[in-house]
Amino acid sequence: MAAxxxxxxxxxxxYRxxxxxxxxxxxxxxxxTVHPSAAAQTTPAVVRMKV
Known part of the structure; x- marks a missing residue:
């Protein structure tokens, strides 16, 4: 388990x-994007990958 x-x-x-x-x-x-600590916002943040 420890391993x-x-x-x-x-x-x-x-990964980080x-x-x-x-x-x-x-x-x-x-x-x-919005940091979770500032998340009084109801719309989700969008992250776009460049292709």
Whole structure:
């Protein structure tokens, strides 16, 4: 169980790093998204992938 948890944590860390890289390099457009702490808004945020 501990090994599976460690593997999951490592995979999530890799996914997080890849996601941040994609945003910083402009591969994912996050303009217009709202951080959850400011989420008094009822419309969902839209994230567009550049193709």
């Amino acid at each position: 599976k948890t460690e593997t999951s944590i490592e995979n999530l860390q890799k 790093a890849a996601l941040i890289t994609a945003v910083v390099t402009g591969k994912i457009d996050v303009r217009g």
